[in-house]
Amino acid sequence: MKGQVYLLIGVLTVLALLSLRSLTPFIQTRPETTIKDDFFNLRNELVNAVDVSLLNESSPQKLMDNLNDFAGFARDAYSQRGYKLNSVYSFAYNASRISVGNFLGESMTGVSVTLLPTGETQNIPLINDGQSVLLSFTQTQGEFTVVVNSNVKSFYYKGLSSPTDGSVSQYFYNNLTLGSAFIKDSFYFNRTINK
Amino acid sequence: MVKGFVRTLEAVIAAFIVIIFIVNFYVTLKPQETLPSAYSCLKDLDNKGLLRTYAKTGQEDQLKQDLGSCLKLNLNARICSSLDCSAEIPENKNVRATSYVLSGEAIYQKFLIRVWVWL
Numbered sequence: 001m002k003g004q005v006y007l008l009i010g011v012l013t014v015l016a017l018l019s020l021r022s023l024t025p026f027i028q029t030r031p032e033t034t035i036k037d038d039f040f041n042l043r044n045e046l047v048n049a050v051d052v053s054l055l056n057e058s059s060p061q062k063l064m065d066n067l068n069d070f071a072g073f074a075r076d077a078y079s080q081r082g083y084k085l086n087s088v089y090s091f092a093y094n095a096s097r098i099s100v101g102n103f104l105g106e107s108m109t110g111v112s113v114t115l116l117p118t119g120e121t122q123n124i125p126l127i128n129d130g131q132s133v134l135l136s137f138t139q140t141q142g143e144f145t146v147v148v149n150s151n152v153k154s155f156y157y158k159g160l161s162s163p164t165d166g167s168v169s170q171y172f173y174n175n176l177t178l179g180s181a182f183i184k185d186s187f188y189f190n191r192t193i194n195k
Numbered sequence: 196m197v198k199g200f201v202r203t204l205e206a207v208i209a210a211f212i213v214i215i216f217i218v219n220f221y222v223t224l225k226p227q228e229t230l231p232s233a234y235s236c237l238k239d240l241d242n243k244g245l246l247r248t249y250a251k252t253g254q255e256d257q258l259k260q261d262l263g264s265c266l267k268l269n270l271n272a273r274i275c276s277s278l279d280c281s282a283e284i285p286e287n288k289n290v291r292a293t294s295y296v297l298s299g300e301a302i303y304q305k306f307l308i309r310v311w312v313w314l
Contacts (some may be wrong), residue, residue, distance in 0.1 A: 010209030048296040066303045
């Protein structure tokens with residue numbers, strides 16, 4: 001066989017591939033929901049749960065019930081898809097009423113809630129998973145800061161926020177503090193909330 | 196001897212043409228169309244203020260219609276107020292599922308929106 005035959009076969013192959021390329025539609029679909037999407041969805045809707053509760057002038061207990069209901073509902077919905085997107089929140093209705101909800105998938109022990117600048121502290125030895133506490137403080141007005149600590153640790157979801165001293169990704173809005181992450185070991189958070 | 200050399204050279208050139216073309220073919224291969232994800236379609240509907248209305252009024256058909264025009268793929272969607280939220284989906288297809296949670300509008304109401312998409 002002469003060498004030109006190979007050249008001819010090469011050109012014909014190229015032509016065949018070109019025609020295949022032009023005839024075959026190539027449509028790309030974006031990947032479905034990412035963990036980051038779900039985190040922001042959960043975050044926005046917890047904020048919305050606070051907003052609609054305040055809009056309806058709900059009591060601190062009712063607001064906490066709504067947050068608990070939604071945090072548990074969302075977590076169960078994510079778990080049906082085979083992964084954990086857990087959350088923990090603290091909400092200061094005002095300086096005198098502060099709630100902490102645990103949806104981390106494990107118990108939080110050694111929880112302390114401190115109100116600054118008075119330094120008034122309340123210790124909660126145990127908040128079981130799915131539970132929340134509503135605390136009463138004596139301060140009723142003025143600037144205040146809430147610091148919540150627990151001996152539970154966690155690792156943060158990268159890209160959501162920078163970790164500082166081992167803390168988890170957090171979100172702060174109004175008087176709501178939300179921490180949400182894939183939980184491995186333990187978790188703690190603290191943050192200033194100014195009213 | 197020279198003839199044999201020329202034929203070999205021609206064959207090598209032919210092989211080069213094919214290899215260079217194939218490499219170029221895959222390097223420059225770009226999708227003709229990039230479709231959005233179900234999540235981004237749901238997010239868009241939420242930003243437009245439609246998703247919460249659909250959820251509140253249970254307009255599943257309207258939701259499917261809007262998602263269909265956004266996704267341009269086969270889909271099924273449900274609006275549920277509990278976690279018992281399933282739908283009929285083809286068994287022999289590669290189906291992808293997306294969830295979106297809502298906490299109401301004006302009043303607290305929880306909803307789970309599920310979308311199943313397949314080619």
